[in-house]
Amino acid sequence: MDATALNVSKAATSNNLGLSYFDNEEFDLAQNCFDIAAKTEQMLVDDRKGSTEDLAFYYNNIGLCCYHQADPKELDLDIMADAIS
Numbered sequence: 179m180d181a182t183a184l185n186v187s188k189a190a191t192s193n194n195l196g197l198s199y200f201d202n203e204e205f206d207l208a209q210n211c212f213d214i215a216a217k218t219e220q221m222l223v224d225d226r227k228g229s230t231e232d233l234a235f236y237y238n239n240i241g242l243c244c245y246h247q248a249d250p251k252e253l254d255l256d257i258m259a260d261a262i263s
Contacts, residue, residue, distance in 0.1 A: 189219040189228070193236055200243065209243035212236050 196211030216236040222228025 189215040189222065189232065189236065192218065193232075193239065196239060200239070203246070205243045205247045209240055209247075212239040212243060216240060 192211045192215040196208040196215065199205070199208035199211060216233060219228045219233045219236055223230055223233055
């Protein structure tokens with residue numbers, strides 16, 4: 179896909195939809211939207227039409243989805259409990 183053909187607002191729109199899914203705890207759907215936002219923004223950044231700051235936010239949102247989808251092991255829970263106490 180040619181970056182010049184992309185609508186600059188597609189990344190922001192996908193991110194906003196992902197945030198709605200995230201708020202509803204639909205993390206798989208949210209992550210998919212954040213992936214679209216990041217890929218779209220990366221193409222724009224590569225073409226010097228995008229924002230690296232926005233790209234960082236989209237990757238951060240992907241990370242938050244991964245965090246909430248994680249299935250922590252008992253050892254992880256013990257480490258977390260020790261870290262916050």
